[in-house]
Amino acid sequence: MSASSVHGIFLDNQSVPAGVRATGGLVDPADGTVFATVAKATRDDARAAMESAARAQPGWEAIGAAARAKVLVRAAEHLRGRAEELARLVTREMGKVLYESRSEVTGAIDNFDYYAAFARTLSGEDVAGLPAGETIRLVWLPRGVIVAITPWNFPAATVTRKIAPALVGGNTMVLKPSSNTPLSSLLIAEVLKDAGLPPGVLNVVPGPGSEIGPALVQHPACSTVTLTGSTASGVEVVKLAAPGVVKCLLELGGKAPVLVHKDADLDWAARATVWARYWNAGQACIAAERAYVDRAVADRFASKVATLTKALRVGPGLNSATDVGPLYSSGARDGVAESVREAVAQGARVVVGGATPNDPALARGAFYLPTVLADVAEENPVAQEEVFGPVLPLLTFADWDDAIRRANASRYGLSSYVFTRDLSLAEKAIRELRFGETYVNRVGPETPQGYHAGFRQSGLGGEGTVWGVRDYLQLKTVYVDWKEPHRADYFPPYPD
Numbered sequence: 001m002s003a004s005s006v007h008g009i010f011l012d013n014q015s016v017p018a019g020v021r022a023t024g025g026l027v028d029p030a031d032g033t034v035f036a037t038v039a040k041a042t043r044d045d046a047r048a049a050m051e052s053a054a055r056a057q058p059g060w061e062a063i064g065a066a067a068r069a070k071v072l073v074r075a076a077e078h079l080r081g082r083a084e085e086l087a088r089l090v091t092r093e094m095g096k097v098l099y100e101s102r103s104e105v106t107g108a109i110d111n112f113d114y115y116a117a118f119a120r121t122l123s124g125e126d127v128a129g130l131p132a133g134e135t136i137r138l139v140w141l142p143r144g145v146i147v148a149i150t151p152w153n154f155p156a157a158t159v160t161r162k163i164a165p166a167l168v169g170g171n172t173m174v175l176k177p178s179s180n181t182p183l184s185s186l187l188i189a190e191v192l193k194d195a196g197l198p199p200g201v202l203n204v205v206p207g208p209g210s211e212i213g214p215a216l217v218q219h220p221a222c223s224t225v226t227l228t229g230s231t232a233s234g235v236e237v238v239k240l241a242a243p244g245v246v247k248c249l250l251e252l253g254g255k256a257p258v259l260v261h262k263d264a265d266l267d268w269a270a271r272a273t274v275w276a277r278y279w280n281a282g283q284a285c286i287a288a289e290r291a292y293v294d295r296a297v298a299d300r301f302a303s304k305v306a307t308l309t310k311a312l313r314v315g316p317g318l319n320s321a322t323d324v325g326p327l328y329s330s331g332a333r334d335g336v337a338e339s340v341r342e343a344v345a346q347g348a349r350v351v352v353g354g355a356t357p358n359d360p361a362l363a364r365g366a367f368y369l370p371t372v373l374a375d376v377a378e379e380n381p382v383a384q385e386e387v388f389g390p391v392l393p394l395l396t397f398a399d400w401d402d403a404i405r406r407a408n409a410s411r412y413g414l415s416s417y418v419f420t421r422d423l424s425l426a427e428k429a430i431r432e433l434r435f436g437e438t439y440v441n442r443v444g445p446e447t448p449q450g451y452h453a454g455f456r457q458s459g460l461g462g463e464g465t466v467w468g469v470r471d472y473l474q475l476k477t478v479y480v481d482w483k484e485p486h487r488a489d490y491f492p493p494y495p496d
Contacts, residue, residue: 056200069119133483142170336389413455
């Protein structure tokens with residue numbers, strides 16, 4: 001795939017040229033240059049994609065799960081051959097460090113292999129203990145056409161994490177990638193086509209959600225919509241889906257707390273927290289968004305975090321010496337800067353960072369220095385609202401119950417982190433933290449062997465494991481009476 005050309009939409013296994021459609025430029029966040037142009041799909045395109053997927057679904061279901069899995073396995077192999085191409089494309093589209101992009105692409109490939117294995121393990125149930133001649137069976141069926149709306153921060157891994165379970169279950173999909181990172185999705189679609197995916201099983205329609213979102217979600221063929229994005233975006237999708245009673249699978253915002261007890265390995269806890277905060281320039285739903293540190297070790301922990309943060313090298317993602325790349329856009333950078341200004345105005349103190357780099361070579365990019373804030377009050381917005389960027393607020397706690405209570409006092413509930421050597425304290429946190437994931441003495445990212453789901457306003461449904469596959473399936477119950485002559489005591493006329 002040439003990043004410099006004009007890209008259209010992907011419909012019925014064909015790359016449809018932009019033609020008369022409006023187009024938009026893709027900006028490299030490392031230097032602000034436009035490096036590619038992509039068509040903006042129209043409402044007519046969205047409807048055509050949905051109708052194509054609806055036509056393809058019965059045939060895709062009919063070939064059986066084993067045959068569907070073979071396509072995913074071949075796609076994984078094809079993607080391995082284009083892994084470096086995709087990794088560099090991810091870095092160019094959204095700025096992340098190339099090492100992280102390569103890791104993401106490895107995860108994207110793993111999603112195809114992992115979910116393909118469910119083709120031979122998914123099973124229903126026969127109810128036991130029924131009268132002779134009667135059966136009750138529970139059967140898993142595809143839901144139909146899935147609409148997937150994916151974000152810019154993980155444009156390869158998130159896409160395959162939705163495609164693979166949906167397709168192995170016999171569904172077809174229309175994918176609307178982020179307008180900032182559509183090329184990764186188009187490349188993945190090409191890979192699936194080359195692996196033998198039939199036309200219409202996956203269609204890709206880049207474009208603004210405000211324009212084509214309603215045409216996708218409210219199309220009569222839409223059975224399910226899966227979104228990874230902000231909580232505000234999730235609310236809008238639910239509103240669109242409500243009239244049609246369309247199932248929604250939503251991975252939304254996060255405000256992950258880090259709880260550091262005084263008995264923790266502070267060197268490890270500091271290093272892990274720094275990675276969990278600044279990985280992907282802080283643009284991850286599971287990123288460490290606030291750290292609660294035992295007062296007895298708060299100064300020592302803050303010093304270690306500050307030292308590690310100062311050592312991080314900021315620069316273009318394609319530079320092998322870079323630790324933290326740019327944010328995905330200049331607007332995102334400006335939003336992070338405003339969050340820091342507001343936090344300081346409300347009493348926070350900048351320990352490290354708190355500004356854009358003064359290196360002239362980075363002036364055109366969407367860079368913001370990794371930032372540590374101390375003296376952060378619980379009510380400070382930087383401790384309450386998601387800051388999708390490289391800013392770590394430090395707070396202190398008096399006791400473990402206090403830390404857990406304050407961690408839970410959030411409208412978000414996606415991920416959480418705990419550092420302690422005390423098994424009883426760890427178990428208490430595991431039991432009482434109301435988050436979909438808790439990492440103890442380690443950090444993420446999540447793996448498909450775990451169910452990635454959020455509590456409260458962090459989402460509905462989840463991804464990974466057999467439960468993630470079943471979220472794309474419909475459970476049907478079949479009642480059969482094989483006895484003859486047929487009879488039923490509850491038909492009129494009723495007995496005395």
